[in-house]
Amino acid sequence: MMRGMAGVTAMTIRAGGVAALCAGMAMALCATGCGRKPPPSGAGTTTTTMPMATRTTLTFWHIMNYEGPRELLNGAARHFETLNPDVKVNVQTFENDAYKTKLSVEMAGGAPPDVFFTWGGGGLTALAEAGRVLDLTESVKAEGWGERFLPAAMEFCKAQGRVYAVPLDLSCVPVWYNGPLFEQMQATPPKSFDELLALCGRFRERGVTPFALGNQAQWPGALFYVYLAARWGGPETFYAAAARRPGRGFQDAAFVRAGEGVRALVEARAFSTGFNGIDDAQARTRFLLGESAMYVMGTWLVARAQQEKPDFLPKLKCFPFPTVAGGADAGDTVVGGVNCAFAVSRACKAPEKAIALARLLTSPEMGEMWCRIGRIPALHVREEALAELPEPTRAALALLRAAKRIQPYYDQYLPPRLAEEHKKTTQGLFAGTLKPAEAAERMERAAQGGR
Amino acid sequence: MGSAEVSEGRSEAPRRDARPPGDGLRAGAQGDGLRAWLFVLPALAIYALFVLAPVADSFRMSLFHWSSAGATPEWVGTANFARLARDGVFWSALWHNGLLLGMSLAVQIPAALLLATLLSYPIRGRALFRTVFFAPMVMPSVAIAVLWSYVYLPEQGLLDGVIRLFNASFGGDWLGSPRTALACVFVTICWRFTGFYMVLFMAGIASIPEELYDAARMDGASEWECFRHITLPMLRPMIAVAATLCVIGSLKYFDLVYMMAQGAPEESRELLATYMYRLAFESGQGRFGYAAAVAVALFAVAFAVAGTVTWWSRRRDE
Numbered sequence: 001m002m003r004g005m006a007g008v009t010a011m012t013i014r015a016g017g018v019a020a021l022c023a024g025m026a027m028a029l030c031a032t033g034c035g036r037k038p039p040p041s042g043a044g045t046t047t048t049t050m051p052m053a054t055r056t057t058l059t060f061w062h063i064m065n066y067e068g069p070r071e072l073l074n075g076a077a078r079h080f081e082t083l084n085p086d087v088k089v090n091v092q093t094f095e096n097d098a099y100k101t102k103l104s105v106e107m108a109g110g111a112p113p114d115v116f117f118t119w120g121g122g123g124l125t126a127l128a129e130a131g132r133v134l135d136l137t138e139s140v141k142a143e144g145w146g147e148r149f150l151p152a153a154m155e156f157c158k159a160q161g162r163v164y165a166v167p168l169d170l171s172c173v174p175v176w177y178n179g180p181l182f183e184q185m186q187a188t189p190p191k192s193f194d195e196l197l198a199l200c201g202r203f204r205e206r207g208v209t210p211f212a213l214g215n216q217a218q219w220p221g222a223l224f225y226v227y228l229a230a231r232w233g234g235p236e237t238f239y240a241a242a243a244r245r246p247g248r249g250f251q252d253a254a255f256v257r258a259g260e261g262v263r264a265l266v267e268a269r270a271f272s273t274g275f276n277g278i279d280d281a282q283a284r285t286r287f288l289l290g291e292s293a294m295y296v297m298g299t300w301l302v303a304r305a306q307q308e309k310p311d312f313l314p315k316l317k318c319f320p321f322p323t324v325a326g327g328a329d330a331g332d333t334v335v336g337g338v339n340c341a342f343a344v345s346r347a348c349k350a351p352e353k354a355i356a357l358a359r360l361l362t363s364p365e366m367g368e369m370w371c372r373i374g375r376i377p378a379l380h381v382r383e384e385a386l387a388e389l390p391e392p393t394r395a396a397l398a399l400l401r402a403a404k405r406i407q408p409y410y411d412q413y414l415p416p417r418l419a420e421e422h423k424k425t426t427q428g429l430f431a432g433t434l435k436p437a438e439a440a441e442r443m444e445r446a447a448q449g450g451r
Numbered sequence: 452m453g454s455a456e457v458s459e460g461r462s463e464a465p466r467r468d469a470r471p472p473g474d475g476l477r478a479g480a481q482g483d484g485l486r487a488w489l490f491v492l493p494a495l496a497i498y499a500l501f502v503l504a505p506v507a508d509s510f511r512m513s514l515f516h517w518s519s520a521g522a523t524p525e526w527v528g529t530a531n532f533a534r535l536a537r538d539g540v541f542w543s544a545l546w547h548n549g550l551l552l553g554m555s556l557a558v559q560i561p562a563a564l565l566l567a568t569l570l571s572y573p574i575r576g577r578a579l580f581r582t583v584f585f586a587p588m589v590m591p592s593v594a595i596a597v598l599w600s601y602v603y604l605p606e607q608g609l610l611d612g613v614i615r616l617f618n619a620s621f622g623g624d625w626l627g628s629p630r631t632a633l634a635c636v637f638v639t640i641c642w643r644f645t646g647f648y649m650v651l652f653m654a655g656i657a658s659i660p661e662e663l664y665d666a667a668r669m670d671g672a673s674e675w676e677c678f679r680h681i682t683l684p685m686l687r688p689m690i691a692v693a694a695t696l697c698v699i700g701s702l703k704y705f706d707l708v709y710m711m712a713q714g715a716p717e718e719s720r721e722l723l724a725t726y727m728y729r730l731a732f733e734s735g736q737g738r739f740g741y742a743a744a745v746a747v748a749l750f751a752v753a754f755a756v757a758g759t760v761t762w763w764s765r766r767r768d769e
Contacts, residue, residue, distance in 0.1 A: 101732045108739075215627070216714035274605025276627025277714040282604070417738070424717050433629055433716045 056350045057088045058357060061103070062117035064340060065093035068303065068373035069169075076366060080357050087353050097217075104416075107132050107345075114348040115357050118165050120156035120338045121412040122419060127343070128159040134344040137163045139355050148364060152406050153378035156338040156413075165343035166362045167378035168370065172336030172400040173223055174318035176295045176392075178287070181208065182317075185293075189319035193231070193261060196322045200270040203293050211265075212292035213275040214283030215430055218423035219411055221275070223296050224265065225426045226335050227321040228258035230407040234328040238407065241447065242414060250443035254328070259436025261324070262429045276431050288312050296321070300339065302393045303374050316392040320399050334403035337412055338378055376400070421446040506750065512743035524740060531744035541745065544721040545752070547633055551640070551722065552701040552756075558641050560693055563648030564686075568678060570649070571656045581653070585646040592643075596710035599639045600626065603711075632715035636708050643707070644700070648693045655689035656682060691764040698760055702753045723749040 060077055064070055070093070077089040092113070094102055099117070106112045107127060118124050127133045140146035140163050146154070149167055157165035177189065185206065190196040200210035215221035229238060233254025240248035241255075265271065272278065272286060280297075287295040288309040295301070305312050323331045342361050344354045360366075367379035371388050376397055389397065400406075411419040425442050428434030434442070513531055515524035535541050566584055570577055587595065602609045603625035614621045625635045663681050672680070705724040712720040721729070723745060731742035 105732070272605065273622030274624035274627050277600075277603065277624055277632065278605065278627070420733070427714075428716045431627065431629055431716045433719070 055086055055088050056353055057090055058115060058348075058350065058354055059090045059092065059113040060115045060357065061092050061094065061099070061113040062340070063094050063096050063099045064117070065095070067307075069340070069375070072366065072369050072373065073361070076361050077357070080360050083360075084353065084356070087350070089357065112345045112347050114345055114350070114354045115342055115361075116345065118157075118341050118343045119412045120165055120167065120341050121408055122415045123412065124157065124164055124341075124343060125159040126415055128162070128164045132346050133164050134346055134348065134351055134355070135162050135164060136166065136344065136355065136358075139163075139359075140166065145359055145362075148362060148367070148379045150378055150380065153338050155406075156408065157341050157343075165341040166358050167338040167341040168362050168366065169338065169340035170336065170376045170378040170400070171299045171339040172334045172376075172396055172403075172406070173227070173296060173298050173321075174334070174396045174399050175321050176287070176297060176301060176316060176318050178290055178293050179315045179317045181290060181293045189317075190322050193228075193322045193324045197264060197268050197270075200265070200268045204269055209272050209286070209292040210268075210270045210294060211272070212283040212287035212295045213271040214278040214280040215271075215276045215427065216279040218427045219409070220280050220283070220297070221262075221430045222409075222411065222423055222426045223335060225258050225262055225429065226407060226410055227296070228261040228324070229254050230333045230335065231321070231324045231327045231329050231331075232257045232261075235333055235405050235407045237328070238410070241444075242418075244447065250447055251440045255440045255443065256436045257324070259429050259434075259439050262426070263432075263436060266430060266432065276427065284308070290315075298336075298339070299376060299393055299396045302390050302396075305392075306374065306390065313390065313392060318392065318395050318399065320403075332404040333407045334400055334405075335407045335409065336400060337406070337408045341378070418443075418446055509743045509746045509750070512740055513747045515740040515743075517738065517740040527740070531741050532748075534741065535744050535748060540718050540721055540726060541723075541748070543718045544723045544726045545748075547722050548702055548704070548752070550633075551637060551704060552698055554637055555641070555644070555697045555701045556694060559645050559648055559697060560690065562641070562645045563652055563693070564690075566645070566649045567652035567656055568682060570653060571682075581650070585650055587643040588647045588650075590643075592706040593710065595639065595643060596707055599635075599707075600711060603635055626711055627714040629716050629719035632712045632720055633708070636711045639707055639711065640704070644697075648697070651693055652686060652689060655686045659685045691767075695757070695760050695764070699753065699757055702749070702756060723752070 060073075062073055064073055074091055077091050081087060081089055100123075103112075103116065107130075112132065118127075124133065128135075145166075146163070150170065153167040153170050154163070157163055157167055175189075182188070185202060187199055187202065190199050203210040213220055233252060237248070237252050237254045241250045241252060272283060272292060275283070283292075284295070284297070284301070284304060285308075286292050288305060302313070302316070305316060320331055320334065323329070342358045344351060344358060348354045362379060364379060364381065367377035367381040368385040370377040370379075371381060371385045374390050374393055376389070376393065386394070386397065410422045413419075414422060421443055425434060425439040429436065429439050512524070514526065514528060516527040516530065517524045570581055570584075574580075590598075603623075605611060605624060605627075606615075606622040608625075610625065611621060611623055614623070624631070626632050659682065663685075664677055667677050667681060703724055704722055705728070708720070708722050709725045709728065714720075727742050727745040727749065730738045730745060
């Protein structure tokens, strides 16, 4: 049945979807008035005032090269071309990790794209500080563009209070679990970390791996660490450390305790054997096959599950990450972040057009289409549109809405080098080569600019 | 016979130089030099553009601090090298390169020699064995990395599957544990390259005149004595080539280690080349200056070692 549903979703997008989207886009553009042509005199760049023969080409880079988002983003680009006949949008897609490399190299002096995908946070801040991206603060004030976005999502796209990108996708990380496995054990979602550890013991006795984890790329394990640190110190502790506030830092007790929590989980044999040597896809397979009971992963899991094992979807439940006794956070914080935002390069020859494209990519219609492919938009959308999300995604969205604060992923929020140190030290904690205090100390040293 | 060849070669060398002067084409030493340069120029230009210039550029870059992709490089002199000297990961990477080199020489070449010798006998299925042993060499390294990551997969992999026949609850953290990750990759590397050296040695063995063996056997030499006193000495130049390739290959080695050992903690997984790559390109680190310093160190080590090997094998030849 779920397979059928997935099929319908795909079909809607392929056949009717794009047409409907295009119609929607047209309306959005008229409503917001950003399809301005002819361009206002004076502000127009040389390229836009040139005759039709010399078309402006905008390069648009993104990494959503899989069914659903790909069709929507490409459809939006094509629609932009019909609205702006003098512009050609050249869409290029990249693989996740390769993209980070490619973007940093091209931004350093190669051929940067005009409009490009970003996760916001530290990577975007670094580009903003180096003067490589356009300041969109004034642009989003125009015609209510800025009001479309959820404030929490917009925070990820700012640096020093200025807006450098516009978000489209929001994701959060709950603890996913296998409903029937929990029922067999008569287990209920644990509220506290101690209950969680006890539950891990019970699953182990039954021969079930408590958590699926494939930590080869280091970020999946870091999710545990980020959650534990947020539960102990709250996001404020992290922000204070990241902002280098006097007297605050990554040596704070919250970070050491988070490390101890990771060690406690490892010692309780909470994770799949050899988790540091397997990748996330292998761990996901184990979870979807029912070999592991729980899985800490972002909401993007739902789309993967829909694709890889649709009959698992009814079993897929989630609960908020447990709280710690004596922690500063009583479970009001959820780890999450922007998973797709768009920025405009400073090197862009036709910034007006590029901004118009970014505006089209974050139109209200795009937000509703985004729900239809099972992803949480970073935009305000009608409740009816949210009802189209798959059940597990809605459950996760409820957690997100109930949360008072969003704790960003460290590796996206922190500047690249510190993010790398965070991943390395967390992996050291998981592997047992670093003690919690040592890991915290190394982070602090890296934050101070050493090494 | 080997020494005869060498002396022949040597006696030929002066003869070449002793060509009569006043050869129509020769217009004095200066013009000759120019002409030589002209002939060398196309190849030299390509070499300079794609090898010498980037090497020089790396040297230059290693003297800069380059904080992020977007930032302007800033001159820091030798600070990067001072930091390198205190960098534990760098020294561990160097040590791993040394281990890989030692292991490649100690395992791949003897194993290849053994296989080549065995396959030089007219046994049944010889062509099949030769193809099978050489096959890893023609497979793309990405495919090998994926294949072997399934061999080492905890609990469900081939290796654990075999161990679990004896100990049902066994699960090995082969590629994630700091103790085993690199060792496991090294095994895969040996598996991959042994076939290459085997083919090299087989070609060498095929060129050894059969009469030598016939004569030796007639004198009552055992198979071992034939190997020890005919095959091995005759293969010596080939072994020297193989060893040189092996040494250079292990120093610049990158792909399987990069792809397979990434789950292990940093100080137990890096080679110089992988460390350099990660510093420069991974996750937008953009530490180009520091990475260039690692590259310069790698260049210096490779240059010194390769130079020593070449010098040593030349000296042995004389």
